[in-house]
Amino acid sequence: MDGRALTCAEVALVADGQARVELDYEAVSRAEQSWQLAGDLATRRHVYGRTTGVGANRDEAVPAEAAGDYGLRLLRSHAGGGGSPLPAPHVRAMLLIRLNQLATGRSGAHPRLPTALAQALADGALPLVHRFGAIGTGDLTALAETGLALAGERPWAVGHLPAIPIDTGDALAFMSSNAATLAESALVCVGLDRLLRASHCVAALSYVALDGSPEAYATPVHEARPHPGQVECAAEIRRLLGMHGVTKPGSRLQDPYGLRAFPQVQGPALDTRRYLEQVLEIEINASAENPMVSVADGNVFHHAHFHTAYLALALDQVRSALHSVAELSAARLGDLVEPAFTGLSPFLAAGPPGSSGVMILEYVAHDMLTQLRQAALPVSLGTAVVSRGMEDHASFSTQAARQTAAAADAYQQVLACELVAAVRALRMRHAEMLDIPARTAFDQACAVLDADLSDRSLTADVQAAADLLPSLADL
Template sequence: MFSVDGRTLRCEDVRQVAEENVAVTVDEAAMRRAADAWRLVTDLSARREIYGRTTGVGANRDLTIDADSSPEHGRRLLRSHAGGAGDLLPSAHVRAMMLIRLNQLAAGGSGAHPRLLTALADALTSGALPRVHATGAIGTGDLTVLAETGLTLAGERPWAMGHLAPIPLDTADALAFMSSNASTLAEAVLACLSLERLLRASHVVTALSYVVLGGSPEAYATAVHAAKPHPGQVWCAAEMRRLLGMAGTTPPPGRRIQDPYGLRAFPQVQGPAVDALAYLRNVLTVEINASAENPMVSLAAGDVYHHAHFHMAYLATALDQARATVHHVAELSAARLGDLVEPSFTDLPAFLADGPPGSSGVMILEYVAHDALASLRQVALPVTLGTAVVSRGVEDHASFSTQAARQARAAADAYRQVLACELVAAVRALHMRPADLVDLPVRDAFDLADATLDRETADRPFSDDLTKAAALLETLADI
């Protein structure tokens, strides 16, 4: 049972509800808050113009809705905005979106009728999912996704899974429900958590490569990182010392006076990614608990405000930074893979081959890694360099946070493949020249990989190994 209160939702809660069968309820105080906001905005709407309730939307903001057409105005808004296109959103994404929208409504700033909160909680608990499309937002409100969801709750669209009895949606509910970036936030939350886990796993994979390559411990020394103490960098170096058993001991020197950048610069490159993901998580935590609807009902002020909380520049720029830093980290993984197949670094056969002359070993892994890295490079390009002018010039800027979130999910998928290639090569190398891992925490990672991956070193297909290695990264993140 998960209780939504509009104030304390965490990114981990979003993933749990998205991926597991969790019963959802709404906190009683949050329901009272939503009911009070609905009564307040209903009263104010009878005495003054309020955008989207007594007026049109967008460039139609100056058009007043006459009393005769007011009852159907909300339905027309939902129908006209339910124009999503492209693929249907995956189930986990839709559940995450519904939970975030429910939590935002529970914050009490929308003025939507409390029955909407109950309906969303019932849908999540019963497993009912609306049929919503992926394409239709530019970072200033997920209007198409939420309009399709609203019409589904009202009984005008079929459910993709399950079913709920239709609920009435009046003029006051339409824009109040649509005025959110819940779908974009859902994708961003799931991408953020995936990237965080992959960054944690990359410490473990890098430590295995370090053992194979006989790395130098000087690059991770406490004194080195105290001299330039960026938080993420300091933490990364400490993680490498922990995994490699350097804490409280004098580690053996490396094979070289200086290692290639893949090992030597790992904290300096991984650190910015860790910091960028931490900032992204903070942005997301604010957004998923925000009263961001336009117009916003303020119970404290007893008033309604028109504003621009729908603009997602914070999220778009945070996602751009996160993807760019992760791309740099993935480049280092591909570089270490190149070191692992080079005899001068490993004292092993070229490409870790084990067979007659001309055997290819893991040669193909470099091609796979650089294919995935090229894909990651494309989705790491910033979305915030473009904009859009829509609705007859009234809405003259866009963040494209939706595209940034979409690309973050793709970045996580590509980065996972790059790391999987390095992991397969490192474990194979440790089989070919066993190292003393007995007293190292990273030994647990090797044991897990050793029990999962194929030990055969003759030339063979690697597709199954790469699939298993990619899945294993989730476990390695906890070592």
């Protein structure tokens, strides 16, 4: 970790325990210089959170006789998180991001803090951190709980480290970050990348089952309106289906929107997810601490980098786009149970007349769509006035990250329902696909989905399909 080049993909690897973390030696040196400068400046001028209180107490000077334990008192007062503990991958990602931010050398925190975070990640030690307590202007409760664990005052959820001293200026310098929110956002961003790539495979299988028209994916069509995500989606469907050269007419003059408009709706989802990743990779390599200590300028700057409007708005966009592609998935599911589109029995039933087949999958999918619709409401429309009116705006990126994670889970279930129905339709048609990537997706799905077409519970099938989706992203 050097504070410069951490990626969302690397955050996910560390969160899953698949990568080892080392702190760059020069980062420790930068932290040392920043700490020394901050201490020197605090003897000559007021520095927020170091010689003064915080929030509306910004003008309250910390008296010399109370300065000795001010850092610990600040951590104790802010360690009021509520709700359930954060899961281990989320906590690991938070520790990693905070370590990387501290490695930029602008926080003014003692170098033993980033060193301790690196040691915690190396040893697998995780503090007990609670979910609630942030509104997108700093994950104060989560990081205060972490700081007190490092100081030996709060429990560790897994393992432990020897306690380290917390100086007067260390507390705010350590807490002044959105590392927990960024961690959840980075993990969901990586998960959505795989889910959206897998959705191309699911849509391609539905295309085959519905005997779709290739004209909607033709290269000339998308060269005429070349939005990057739209072009990417159409090219991916052509690759999965082995479409080459001049397209042939489909069985219908025009397909329903679930097939025909897939590139135009999937494209924004691909583009907004990519933009989210760009925002995150700026944030996780940024010096967000307020105040910021600049060794190069020999000065300290008070600012508002703690405000994460970029992140909140990017997450809002992603959820809105995700809801649209989920609607198309549910629409294709509706087409798959309609004999007019498949030539098969209603609801893909294989039993006597009146059998229900996969009828219930539409109910499951639309239940999830309702969850997606609720999650898609923009958090950036909210407002908050706290700390006696001093802090009169919030991004709510923390809530946006939670809602995006919930939306991704719901979308995965919608896609799983479509995949179960598409594979069933292809089995009923005894489809013989050529040696194309879509065939590999079909074979992998057949290996985990029950071939029994009689009326029965489909709960296990939907779960197996959901579990399979991430691996389809690599086809």
